[in-house]
Amino acid sequence: MTTKYIFVTGGVLSGLGKGITTSSIGKILQARGYNVTAIKIDPYLNVDAGTMNPFQHGEVFVTFDGGETDLDLGHYERFLGLELPKYHNITSGQVYYTVIRRERKGKYLGQTVQLIPHVTEEIKRRILLITRREKPDIVLIEIGGTVGDYEGLPFLEAARQMKLEMPNDVLFIHVALVPLLSTTGELKTKPLQHSVAELRRVGIQPDIIIARSPKPLDESTKRKISLFTNVSTSAVFTSYDVDTIYKVPLLLEEQGLGKYILSRLGITPTEPRLNDWISFVNSLESSKEEINVYMCGKYVKLHDSYISIVEAIRHAAAKLGLKPNIVWCDTEDIEKDHTKITELNNADAVIVLPGFGARGVEGKIETIRYVRENNIPFLGICYGMQLAIVEFARNVVGLKGAHTTEVDPNTLYPVIDITPEEKNVEELGGTMILGNRRINIVKGTIAHAVYGTTEITERHRHRYEINPKFFKDLNEKGLVFSAWRVDVPRVEIIELPHHYFFVATQFHPEFRSRPLRPHPLFVALLNAAYRRKHGLPSPYSVNTTVYA
Known part of the structure; x- marks a missing residue:
């Protein structure tokens, strides 16, 4: 017609x-x-x-x-x-x-x-x-x-x-x-x-x-x-x-x-x-089991800033029969008053959100430290992954003052640095690493268990990456690089295998979640949150490819 x-x-x-x-x-x-x-x-x-x-x-x-x-x-x-x-x-x-x-x-x-x-x-x-x-x-x-x-x-x-x-x-x-x-x-x-x-x-x-x-x-x-x-x-x-x-x-x-x-x-x-x-709608409405998901970032005063992540949580919750209670956590408040970090004890899961720049960064890093040390299920997205590297480098590897060069260009330990292809970019509009990239997942990792495959495609929006100079230091202290870009040696997923659930991604999984096809990473996060809340074993164990 x-x-x-x-x-x-x-x-x-x-x-x-x-x-x-x-x-x-x-x-x-x-x-x-x-x-x-x-x-x-x-x-x-x-x-x-x-x-x-x-x-x-x-x-x-x-x-x-x-x-x-x-x-x-x-x-x-x-x-x-x-x-x-x-x-x-x-x-x-x-x-x-x-x-x-x-x-x-x-x-x-x-x-x-x-x-x-x-x-x-x-x-x-x-x-x-x-x-x-x-x-x-x-x-x-x-x-x-x-x-x-x-x-x-x-x-x-x-x-x-x-x-x-x-x-x-x-x-x-x-x-x-x-x-x-x-x-x-x-x-x-x-x-x-x-x-x-x-x-x-x-x-x-x-x-x-x-x-x-x-x-x-x-x-x-x-x-x-x-x-x-x-x-x-x-x-x-x-x-x-x-x-x-x-x-x-x-x-x-x-x-x-x-x-x-x-x-x-x-x-x-x-x-x-x-x-x-x-x-799908009936599942959203009938779910009674509440899960507290803390969304920690710098743009939380306008919830539309993270609308795809909010919807991805709802898609995953509907699949699992859960009712997500989303709690907005402004990381600037944590910077100003460190006692506020204990509010995360009420969290069943924590997502450290994407963003740019220095504002709220130390609050995000402190949030990541707290969830890592207290075994709270965690998902870091883009900047959330980069700051998870900063936190791990500072507090586990022992590289005091480690940072991203986006915030501190003169840091002695630039564990996050600008990618080679972005170094000479002058204009800001439309010049980031954007859109779909092919990714290989390492077998036997949490990421492999979540996705059930070794090849995925995800959407990106970033300029910075994990500095390859620090791969060895990070690995030796137990951080696992569980996924890599196909075309360049760039880390796409990090995880801690001995944590209840600690996964972070360079890409943005929220952009590919659909009501009838929820993204597996959000399903995995909420599943882990539910099981921990009820005192059940982690849905993952070290070196398994079976998703419980």
Whole structure:
């Protein structure tokens, strides 16, 4: 069939969950057997999300081909079970950069280069290029920000033009806030009305309204929305607050959204197959056994900074029938008050999180020392692995003052140093070691028991590595290097075989976890946490390849 395009816009305020809504729509269409993909448009002028502070923008999601993208691509991958390439994240920076380069090369043959048609044509070109490359049945396109933002206007104009050019193949879905007024208990539709009015002002009439609300809309509220937005009441749906994001596809399907979308696109509706998804959601909701997972890092005040790790924990917990209680631990607080470290006694598992720079580093190192000495199940990710090396070098090997050259370029013991390929890099954007790399796992290690194979592929985002000059010192004191990059002699996983569970990775396992395919490292961590909590033996013993 002809490829169909669904544009998802948002109104009133950011953070409504357009990414979850887009992913959920994709899920209920995919469940009907259609080849669905998703694109995220970000109107900011950054070329990509790589140089943005997580406090401002949340997690930087890394694609398999090395793209540093908006976190919504993570939602798309998790809900749809896909691996999306980096060009599925389109930014103003990319678009304007391309247009200006073409103008400098004389590609516009003397024309006056303007937003319309040149910028809008480049936006459409990028969308249609994905169609030509991948040949999907349905493309979901989420336009970031809110309607009315100046920077988003070229993208809305490009969407309007696509509707004009392909009237039967383009659908507009608008997501907007319908708040509940606490003083009266009323659902207030005026913000949504103004949002739709703003959208219509730029020439777009939404086909479907999805109200983000604390509770389901009643019929009178739907009629009011319909009257003031020129959208049929049958096209007004609610995405109300739920205890897990993975429930959103099911509540939208219950309201008939999937069937309505297909009918509007001229496609004969079919019944969805969501049994596996329903089982996963039921497992999330029915699990009673609580496991305290402490997340220790420097960006913990904004939980979206580590959203893929949070979701990976939930995926693993659902598989094991556990209920994760995530406790955020700011390592800067531990630096300021060392007595706070004893709070980790309440932890069943500790994850030392990725990050960059000096802030909070000594708190992370102290956290790693504490969990190592107290036999608390531990997973270190990227910077978490590098600082585990620093801690081990200082406190076990005896290299006082050992550090990473990222923090202390003049340390006498640079156990973590910049990789050879990064030494002469000058620009920061898009220049790290990024995306998939092939890895070999050493037989007989914990890593081998966890993965059940000796060959894996994982995603990366780093500049520094374990300094090969210190391999011998670290090994002699009992640290095991259990996985290596295939193409260069670089350590990818470290472990302590005599600890209850102590594993750290240079790569980011969270980016490959899926609701129905949880990542084995997170499953192993939670399994170890559960067994230790109940006084059971470690699920691993030295030199075994059997995962208990």
